[in-house]
Amino acid sequence: MAEKRITIRTTRFDPDKDKAPRLQSYDIPFSDESMVVLDALNHIKAHVDGSLSYRWSCRMGICGSCGMMVNGVPKLTCNAFMRDYWPRSITVEPLQNFPIVRDLVIDMEDFMQKLKSIKPWIIRKQELPLGAGEHRQTMNQIDEFRQFSECINCMLCYAACPVYGLNNEFLGPAATALARRYNLDSRDQGLKDRLPVLANSEGVWECSFVGECSVVCPKGVDPAKAIQQTKLDTTTRFVLPYGNRE
């Protein structure tokens, strides 16, 4: 039986040499039904073209490094099985809505800033003295926020969000899910400290509940749910006016 082959088209862009990104095709063997798109990229880099640059690490869907557009859909390339595309070609492009750095690598700085902006740490009105011991928490209390703590910061939700695509100032799904993770944590007393960012003109109210963020999330975090629930938090507290849109 002839060896199966498949065409991979990937974005190439070297800011020192190229004016604009372009697509380059590679024809590679598809030898194993368990192969994922990341395997294809590694094959290209090892055997065909060592200059292809992309991020990856755990290759098992837990680190969040290998997020890219696969045939137009944000996916973890370690989680995109080639058998689901073959015999059609697979087009791999950098994650949408982020500035391109090189080939399939994008600039994550805005995302990192958004995560920091919602104060992702336990905030207490008053810290417990050391002698008081640790904050006690039941399994039921942990279950309240567990889902929102599963986020691996892969940024697929930002690639999928059309609002973020039109407006880079929007806080976005993962940052809001992270905020909700702390707002729901029984040890935390910081909801009021987070509301100025959550409730301002670029916060949760920019969300029009498209829901694509939750569709593409590889870990079932459901950031869309986090955003809609946070909208309730902003109304029941009358801390801030909503702010005007331009």
Added chain:
Amino acid sequence: MDAGAGVFRTREGLEKLTRQLGALRDRFEKIKIEDSSRTFNTELTAALELDFMLEVSETIAYSALAREESRGAHSRRDFPERNDAKWLKHTLALRTGAEPKLEYTDVRITNFKPQARTY
């Protein structure tokens, strides 16, 4: 490295490992990098890290080969006992351009004396 310098080690296994590492080192000296970009050049970082990994592997292999006793995680099938009289010392592996040169320094013992692990 798993086979030659894994949990249980032997002189034969470690000697074979040093030969394999030598062959890898020879191959490494001839590699070429296709990627000439100054931006996010992962081929370059991989080559640099391979150099470091080879160097660390060489220090492990040669030090383990020389240490003819068992101590802690270093378990020699051919020398199963701990030998404080001869081997209560730290190994220093010095870069020479060929195989590492081994030297030794004294161990400073404060709270914990060497003793048999009997758990």
